[in-house]
Amino acid sequence: MRERKSAKLNQQPQPQPQLQHHQNGHLSPFKLAKLLDPDASWDKDQLGDVLHWTRQVLGLFCGLIWGAIPLVGGIWFLLFAALSTGIIYAYYAIVLKVDEEEFGGHGALLQEGLFASISVFLLAWILVYSLAHF
Amino acid sequence: MASALFSGLRYSDSLTVVGISFCTAVVCEAISWLLIYRTASYKSLKSTIDKTSKKLETMKTTDVNSASANLLKKTSKTKKIDRVETSLKESSRDLSMFKFKSGGVVALVLFMVFGLLNSLFEGKPVAKIPFVPIKLVQKMSHRGLAGDDMTDCSMAFLYLLCSISIRTNLQKFLGFSPPRGAAGAGLFPMPDPKSS
Numbered sequence: 001m002r003e004r005k006s007a008k009l010n011q012q013p014q015p016q017p018q019l020q021h022h023q024n025g026h027l028s029p030f031k032l033a034k035l036l037d038p039d040a041s042w043d044k045d046q047l048g049d050v051l052h053w054t055r056q057v058l059g060l061f062c063g064l065i066w067g068a069i070p071l072v073g074g075i076w077f078l079l080f081a082a083l084s085t086g087i088i089y090a091y092y093a094i095v096l097k098v099d100e101e102e103f104g105g106h107g108a109l110l111q112e113g114l115f116a117s118i119s120v121f122l123l124a125w126i127l128v129y130s131l132a133h134f
Numbered sequence: 135m136a137s138a139l140f141s142g143l144r145y146s147d148s149l150t151v152v153g154i155s156f157c158t159a160v161v162c163e164a165i166s167w168l169l170i171y172r173t174a175s176y177k178s179l180k181s182t183i184d185k186t187s188k189k190l191e192t193m194k195t196t197d198v199n200s201a202s203a204n205l206l207k208k209t210s211k212t213k214k215i216d217r218v219e220t221s222l223k224e225s226s227r228d229l230s231m232f233k234f235k236s237g238g239v240v241a242l243v244l245f246m247v248f249g250l251l252n253s254l255f256e257g258k259p260v261a262k263i264p265f266v267p268i269k270l271v272q273k274m275s276h277r278g279l280a281g282d283d284m285t286d287c288s289m290a291f292l293y294l295l296c297s298i299s300i301r302t303n304l305q306k307f308l309g310f311s312p313p314r315g316a317a318g319a320g321l322f323p324m325p326d327p328k329s330s
Contacts, residue, residue: 044191056303066264067264070264071264072264074265074266116302119295119298119299120303123295123296125264126148126262127148129264130261130262131146131149134144134145134262
């Protein structure tokens with residue numbers, strides 16, 4: 001398993017010129033496909049950025065939903081924290097199949113964007129709750 | 135029509151706080167770019183930290199994967215890693231000092247904006263928190279507010295949340311976040327236990 005995961009860092013990404021010249025949209029299909037490709041090779045900074053922005057989107061989405069329903073009580077904050085962490089872990093461990101040792105361990109990957117995402121979540125939750133229900 | 139809709143909302147002031155926070159974040163990043171990010175010193179330090187981090191990672195990976203049992207070689211390798219780590223910490227410290235000196239203007243702007251918001255919304259709840267915060271957080275979330283309802287949200291707490299969420303992500307989006315290699319090193323580094 002470790003040899004397979006380590007080998008992923010060394011293998012060169014296969015060029016796909018017909019997809020790289022795709023003109024429609026801001027993100028080419030090549031980049032989007034990499035987000036779900038378990039065989040893609042990742043740079044530490046690239047993976048960190050993807051995890052950061054994924055956390056922010058999760059925080060914003062959950063905050064909007066929690067505030068709209070509304071969900072009231074501290075338990076829902078803990079639920080968000082658990083859900084967010086679980087989704088990020090599942091993403092890099094199961095979908096991307098990265099070797100966490102190559103990127104500083106589970107702690108380093110799970111803390112990417114954590115603090116900012118909690119702030120985004122709280123801000124969205126509080127704003128939607130205040131504006132929609134009072 | 136929009137202003138009539140917003141004025142009908144009980145906590146429409148929260149949108150004012152968010153709007154001002156967003157504008158402040160943009161202004162602060164513009165000032166930071168002017169005084170810090172576009173300077174040759176900052177670019178040079180950042181490049182050094184990036185290169186040193188990558189070099190350190192490569193050295194540590196090679197060291198782990200090495201099949202050599204030669205003690206002398208391992209000791210020499212460890213010393214090299216220590217030297218590179220020390221160099222990384224020094225560069226990170228220099229970067230922090232550089233940003234600290236130029237960050238005074240940004241701090242002044244933030245202080246003035248906070249003062250403005252305080253004068254506008256002092257003693258007035260600007261939002262409703264959907265849970266009762268822990269005692270430590272209540273000192274900020276219920277700051278300056280009358281009554282015992284701890285779900286009333288003060289301007290200070292909302293401004294804090296806005297600042298953290300908007301500024302952090304704006305810096306990330308614009309590429310002004312500190313390099314990952316500098317994350318572990320601070321302004322006041324602890325002594326290296328290996329050297330004692």
